[in-house]
Amino acid sequence: MENVDYIIVGDGYASLFFAHQLIKNNKSFVIFSDEKKSASRVSAGIINPVVLKKFTTFWKAQEQIVFLKKTLDEIEKYTGQNYLIDAPIHRIFHDENEQKLWLKKSANDDLVYFLDKNFAHLEGVKNDFNSGKVNQSARLDVNGFFMGLFDFLRNNRQIINEKFIYSTINTSDHTYKNFKYNHIVFCEGMGVKNNPFFSDIPVVPNKGHHIKVKLFQHLPENITIKKKHFLFPLNDNTYFYGGTYDREQLHYDVDASAVEQLTNGLKEFYPHNFDIEQVNFGFRPTVKDRRPIIGRHPQQPNMYVFNGLGARGILNGCYFSKSLYDFIENGIPLHDEIALKRFFPQ
Known part of the structure; x- marks a missing residue:
């Protein structure tokens, strides 16, 4: 029987960013990956603090951008590569009204550091009304990120390429097959609908x-x-x-x-x-309220869910992985806007 602090189920952004928190804090863990192509692994990797349809931003956008860059610097120390691509977004304007709206919104306190006031004309594409640059936007090298982290985890025997069988969990003595664990974190994306412990979360x-x-x-x-x-x-x-x-x-x-x-x-x-x-x-x-779902199972106190990252999987997965870690290890309460209990009061 092998003792581990954590079993992580799933292999997308939520899983890997949470694994990074465990690596930073010298916690032992294994990740169960069934090697299916998750939404994370076919995502664009866009890192964007602006909703480009309405030129608005979102909750904790600046904090998430800063935390992501810091985290990728930390990951570089053990994978040998930084997966951040400095390729800012240029939003092509449809008409003059969009230009005016962009300039108006760029004066707002929450957008002043994101919406560049200097428009650019892009070569090789139709952009009669030019384009607006989103400052602090970038991309993640998605393929490199997953390959690099998976290689590191395989070399450390922390990836198990097999389907996780829920019925094999022994909840009384906290064992799963040949592992004795302290905590299980389910980071399964839409696979959570097959999870008997968290299938009712509203994703x-x-x-x-x-x-x-x-x-x-x-x-x-x-x-x-x-x-x-x-x-x-x-x-x-x-x-x-x-x-x-x-x-x-x-x-x-x-x-x-x-x-x-x-x-x-x-x-x-x-x-x-x-x-x-x-x-x-x-x-x-x-999730309907556009917030992740993070929390502890009401009857199984060492089981947790980390899900509902939506289209901002990179930013949400990175930033809120620390919230989950601090909740489990340090007893720091989860923010009400992301907590599981907002749907299932305990």
């Missing part, structure tokens, strides 16, 4: 598609272009364009309507030929 699947395209005229590599969706270069001379949002078509197949939406969206501002080389999709776990 809603939001299906997102993106396309991998070959552009016949290349664009600048040091920016991320946004109009309806995000466009940016990948490492293999292709580009990412996406993603869509759909709460209705929840089957496990590619939606032709989503591909058509993406194709038409790209044609709106990219006036050159392109080929679609791949279509991917994932199911984001979203």
Whole structure:
């Protein structure tokens, strides 16, 4: 029997950022990964403090940006690589009214450090009304992040590539197979719906598609272009364009309507030929109030859930991983806006 402080179930952003908190604090753990392609692993990796439809920001945006950069610096110390890509978002304006709204909002206290007042004209795309730069925005090298962290964890025998079987947990003596644990943290995304301990948490699947395209005229590599969706270069001379949002078509197949939406969206501002080389999709776990769901099971005091990261999985997963760690290890209460008890008062 092997003793561990933590078992983590799941292998997306919530899992890996929480694992980082354990590494920092010298806690022993194993992660159970069934090696399915999670929403995290097919995500765009956008790090963005601004809601670009309305030019607004969100709760703790500045704190999350600062904490993420600090965390990625810490991760670099043991993986040997920093996965932050300095490629700020440039939002293409539809018309003069959007330009005026951007300038007006840029004077607000909560947006003054995010909305750049100097507009830019982008080469190679249609942007008759120029574009606005989102300061402090960036991207995560998603593939590099997961490969780098998984390699580190495998080398330390902290990844177990098998499906987690809930019925095998012995809740009385805190064992699972050949592990004796102090805590279990479930970071399963939409897989939580199969979890008998937390299946009733109110996460809603939001299906997102993106396309991998070959552009016949290349664009600048040091920016991320946004109009309806995000466009940016990948490492293999292709580009990412996406993603869509759909709460209705929840089957496990590619939606032709989503591909058509993406194709038409790209044609709106990219006036050159392109080929679609791949279509991917994932199911984001979203919550009605747009806050993560974090907390302890009411009857099993050493079981926890970390879920509902939504479209801001990187920022939410990174920032609130420390909130969960401090809650478990130091007894620091969770903020009411993220706590599980807001849905299930204990």
